[in-house]
Amino acid sequence: MKRHFVNPFKAPGNWYKGNVHAHTTMSDGTRTPETLVDIYREAGYDFLSVTDHSVVADTGGLESPGFLLVPGEEICVGRSHAGTLYHIVALGVEETLPFTDFDRELDPQRVVDHINEVGGIPILAHPYWSGLNHRDMMALERYHGVEIYNTSCEYERNTGVSASHIDGVIVAGRRPWIYATDDHHGADRPNLPLDACGAWISVKSKDLTVESIMESIRRGLFYSSTGPEIKSIGIDGDGVIGVECSPVKTISFISTPSLGMKFYAEDTPLTHASYPGRSGETYVRVEITDYDGRTAWSNPIYNAV
Numbered sequence: 001m002k003r004h005f006v007n008p009f010k011a012p013g014n015w016y017k018g019n020v021h022a023h024t025t026m027s028d029g030t031r032t033p034e035t036l037v038d039i040y041r042e043a044g045y046d047f048l049s050v051t052d053h054s055v056v057a058d059t060g061g062l063e064s065p066g067f068l069l070v071p072g073e074e075i076c077v078g079r080s081h082a083g084t085l086y087h088i089v090a091l092g093v094e095e096t097l098p099f100t101d102f103d104r105e106l107d108p109q110r111v112v113d114h115i116n117e118v119g120g121i122p123i124l125a126h127p128y129w130s131g132l133n134h135r136d137m138m139a140l141e142r143y144h145g146v147e148i149y150n151t152s153c154e155y156e157r158n159t160g161v162s163a164s165h166i167d168g169v170i171v172a173g174r175r176p177w178i179y180a181t182d183d184h185h186g187a188d189r190p191n192l193p194l195d196a197c198g199a200w201i202s203v204k205s206k207d208l209t210v211e212s213i214m215e216s217i218r219r220g221l222f223y224s225s226t227g228p229e230i231k232s233i234g235i236d237g238d239g240v241i242g243v244e245c246s247p248v249k250t251i252s253f254i255s256t257p258s259l260g261m262k263f264y265a266e267d268t269p270l271t272h273a274s275y276p277g278r279s280g281e282t283y284v285r286v287e288i289t290d291y292d293g294r295t296a297w298s299n300p301i302y303n304a305v
Helices: 033-042 108-117 134-138 151-157 163-171 210-219
Strands: 014-019 072-077 086-091 121-124 145-150 177-181 200-205 222-225 230-235 241-248 250-255 261-264 270-275 283-289 295-297 301-303
Touching: 072 108, 086 108, 108 121, 121 210, 134 163, 145 151, 145 163, 145 295, 163 283, 177 200, 177 222, 200 210, 230 283, 241 250, 241 283, 250 270, 261 270
Parallel strands: 121 145, 145 177
Antiparallel strands: 014 200, 072 086, 086 121, 200 222, 222 295, 230 241, 241 270, 250 261, 250 283, 283 295, 283 301
16 A cells, blocks of 8 residues: 655654744734743743734744744634634735735635735634534635644633544545644633643754744644654555554544544553554544543545555
């Protein structure tokens, strides 16, 4: 079985941890850019993208040695079949998008196309929380990726996991990259954890610059996590997928509906597993979960046509 996988674990460079979706007082967040940068830097992140609504926030002067800021913006437009908005993160755009936020009459495809044209990376945010269905997501083309996990949506509404949305569009022919983000807003109410530093992408990049990080993300040289570490993914000549990771409770190979396979720890935690594949599969993605319920997600591995 031949497979196609953009493998960050075999790429040269270093690993950098970052969050690519966050809000500040420049739009609907509760913390200033200065405060938010301090939170992520002190938590050991290497980079952050402030993606406020309707504006590319001015974060000049907030970088420091070993901590990078990637420009960005979020915009909400269009109308789903449920009447809800598409939320689109424009990662890496340097100028505010020339559209009106919350314009329900604007075709979201125009936004995706513009982000691509100006060198940004369009990411479809939190489809479960947004009320998007399969038809809504298939109506768009050329978005780079989809959020499989969104900390803010999960903490506030329990709608942060969009794995089935992603699997549905992959089966239907799309090839999105998979992102875990925080979407920090900082809502303050009892019994609500802080929606910062809960999720990230780990990017393999030659250095910590906007150009290098953006290029690596664009190529798919990253994986996503809320805790566990994927140490390696390899594919042998027969198409067997091998995974090595930090100690976890389960390792899942998720694939075309009704296929795939899940492995459970027994006497000791799992640190590796292998999967030969099954007839009829078109893709496999790896999902590992630790004993605290935290998860890491690989990008999809496709069967070569």
